[in-house]
Amino acid sequence: MGYTYRHGFLWLFIYFVLALIPLLLAISGELPIVREFWIELGVAFGFIGLGMMGMQFLFTGRFQKIAPTYNGDNMMQFHKQIGIISILFVLAHPITLILTDASFLAYFDPHVNFMRALALSFVLVCLVGIIGSSLWRKALKLNYEKWRLLHGLLALAIVFIGVVHALQVSHYMEPLWKKLALSATMGACMYLVIHTRIVRPLKNKRHPxxxxxxxxxxxxxxxxxxxxxxxxxxxxxxxxxxxxxxxxxxxxxxxxxxxxxxxxxxxxxxxxxxxxxxxxxxxxxxxxxxxxxxxxxxGVFIPEPGAHLFLIMGGIGITPAMSMLRTMRDDNDPRQATLIYANQDWENITFREELEALTKEINLNLVHVLEEADDDWKGEKGLVTEELLKRHFPRQKEKYMYFICGPGPLMDTAEVSLRNLGIEWRLVYSERFEMV
Missing domain, CATH: 2.40.30.10 (Translation factors)
Incomplete structure (x- = not known):
């Protein structure tokens, strides 16, 4: 399935509607007396941050109705950027209230309410933990598995305590129906973690x-x-x-x-x-x-029927292209494919012999790019650049789909180069796995 504005705006609309549910619940029905503007704004920040944190579980749960629409790179980038924004909203909630009225500091005073102060202080610790472990995971020597578990537990704690806090304050959540609606909505978000960690593995257990x-x-x-x-x-x-x-x-x-x-x-x-x-x-x-x-x-790193392929791959990023080319071979697919394959040197070209064989079995134009080449090397040397891509560019470029996978610098260069060469963004597909 190709990228479209329709799908993009549809999922953004769904996301923002779902993320605003806590705020919409708060301003529904009979409202309490309006307080100072900055106090009400600070409260709104809290409800928005809570809703956005809850939605993070939806877009990282690898659900088949969502994940096939956008590739893993887009999903992770969306999760990362929205995660930062949601944390800013959550932090803006107490900061705005305390700056407006210092009496709100009592929420963090253990002498006033020990359990409340402990819970809200723990949320701040969780927020620092999520930010710190994500930005400095390697420096902290956290392997991916432990970081992923910690990340999920911290997020669950933030959302759970946020819901309890909203229900206990009850300024906007006094009616029972609001309490039930907020609990059900955010409970459903938290259940998505249980679904990913328990329900889905139970299903997979039947298919080893x-x-x-x-x-x-x-x-x-x-x-x-x-x-x-x-x-x-x-x-x-x-x-x-x-x-x-x-x-x-x-x-x-x-x-x-x-x-x-x-x-x-x-x-x-x-x-x-x-x-x-x-x-x-x-x-x-x-x-x-x-x-x-x-x-x-x-993922949607998938060739559409009938479209020719222009593949820009580097190192082990060749793997999705191998699936495409091998499938073309088994299908006797007559489509044209150009593979720009960048590697350090000739000795380290993964699938080198098979790729040479594929040039005789399918309509494949194979272009090796070696960063370090012997003097007698007749092919492309150095790094993948816009000039290099232009030399091997298809004449009927609108009939091609463009796929990029490899090291970050190569992908960044290729994406900009394709845009400069007049390729429409909806024809360009990138796949990164930098989150691991």
Whole structure:
């Protein structure tokens, strides 16, 4: 499915309506006496921040009705930016109230109400924890699994205490129906975490996979081939990704996203990754028969029927392109494809031999770009630039879809270059997994 303004505005509208539910509930029905403007504004900040924090669970829950509409990069960027804004709203709530009337400091005074002061102070600690652990995760030596768990628990604590706080103050939530409506709405948001962490793994438990082959690739990469143990393989489209858990139980914290690199027509599923970090570094020693669980597919990094492909890939970012090209081979697909593939040097080109073979099996124009090349190298050298892309650009550029995946600098350059070369944004698809 291509990107459209219609889908974008639809989901933004849905998001803002849902995020404003606490505020809309507060101003519904009979209202209390209006106080000073800044006090009312500070209260409004709190309701908006609470609603936005609750909606964070919806857009990070990997729900099939949402995730297939926008790729993982867009979802994570939206989550990150909206998360910052929601935290600012939450912080603006007490700051505005205290600056307007210092008597609001009593909410943090344990001598007035110990449990209330403890809970609200804990929220501030949680906010600092979310910001600090997200910005300085690597400096704090938090691995991805522990950070992800901590992030979710802190967010749950903030939303739960926020709801309890609103119900206890009851200035705008005095009627029972408002209390019930707010509790139900925010409870549904918090349930999404339970659904992701408990309900969905229970469903996945019925469809385990086993690792039937581990293949070493160039550039210290390894390919896992997985076979469905129940005979029910996950159906996906070339270019999509899934989350994998390698464990005897799907409830393991160790869950990571990877692009599917196998042909969508093959019976088994393949994932390829570079041996980096605590997770992928273990792939080379995994015993055959090891149990794994897959969740997905997700993403819209998918070629539309009939469209030609212009692929700009770097390093292990080649994996979604391999799924596309392998599927084209198995389908005898006559479409044209151009692959700009950037690597450090000739010795570290993952799938090098297979790509050469694919040029003879499908209509593929393969362009290697080597950052470090021997003197006798006849191909492209250096980095991917706008000038380089222009040299290999298709004549009928409007008939192509453009896919970018690789290191951040390459993707940034490619995105700007395509725009400068006149490519409409709806034809450009980028996939990043920088959150892991």
């Amino acid at each position: 996979y086993k690792i039937v082959r581990v293949t070493p690739e160039l550039s210290d990469c390894y390919t896992l081939e997985l076979e469905a143990m129940t005979g029910k393989k996950m159906h996906y489209l070339p270019g999509q990704y899934c989350w994998i858990t390698i464990n005897t139980t799907p409830f393991s914290l160790q869950q990571h996203p990877f692009s599917l690199c196998s042909s969508a027509r093959q019976p088994n599923i393949q994932l390829t990754a570079k041996a980096l970090g605590d997770f992928t570094d273990t792939w080379k020693t995994l015993p055959l028969g090891t149990t794994a669980f897959l969740e997905g597919p997700f």
